[in-house]
Amino acid sequence: MSEPTQKYSITMPRDIAEAARARSGPSGLSSYVAAAVARQIERDNLNDLIQVAEAEHGAITEKEVQALRDQLHQAREQQRQSGADAA
Secondary structure, X not given: OOOOOOOOOOOXXXXXXXXXXXXXXXHHHHHHHXXXXXXXXXXXXXXXHHHHHHHHHOOOOHHHXXXXXXXXXXXXXXXXXXXXXXX
């Protein structure tokens, strides 16, 4: 079941609106814009969580970020290999 919708009027630069309309496909511009706004809200919420965590535990270093990226890369590689082995 989908959420109830309401019609809004927004203003945006013409080039952005035209690019969004061109990419929106069959779902339409409204769905495309709603998905973009939802992603931005997720990013904003994540940034809020990061700020709270850094205030409590200190700033995250670039070394820590790189270590986590490396772990993610290794996990993805293991998943890819597991999928290839299963095929």
